[in-house]
Amino acid sequence: MNHPKSMVAEILILAVSGGVGASLALQLAEHGVGIAAIVCAVCAVVAAGVALAAQVGQGLRTxxxxxxxxxxxxxxxxxxxxPExxxxxxxxxTDHSKHGSAR
Ligand SMILES: [Zn+2]
Structure with a gap:
């Protein structure tokens, strides 16, 4: 566990997207939506969550x-x-003389 903060953020986002996906599936099922359509919708929600988690985790590690x-x-x-x-x-x-032009 080198990066606890980014890990926590990623897990949190994944948990939220999983929860949203699950509640979406329940609501769609209540409205008589077919299983294939439910699977598509849930996959889209979870895929978006995974992409967001990866993006945020990468950002926090940078x-x-x-x-x-x-x-x-x-x-x-x-x-x-x-760290070195x-x-x-x-x-x-941050030291401009180390990379600035010689002018
Ligand atoms: Zn500079």
Whole structure:
């Protein structure tokens, strides 16, 4: 468990989409909707939940460092690296003299 926060967010989103899918299935069944249509609707809801969970989890695992210098658009996006490497990347991104032009 390297990333508890992103894991929790992903599990939460999956649980919510599962719950929405289940309640949707019950409602559709009550209205006499065929099983094939119910399966399609539930799959769509769950697939959207899985995609969202992956997106959010990836976002929470990613660290972005942006250069504070005015007019400089340098930014470094890092994921799945060591704290030492993160520190090195932070220094590189936030110190404009380390990546700015020599002018
Ligand atoms: Zn810069």
């Amino acid at each position: 660290t972005v460092y942006t250069c504070p210098a005015k007019g400089c658009r340098v930014s470094i996006r890092a994921a799945g690296t060591s 490497e993160l520190q090195r990347l932070r220094d590189l991104a």
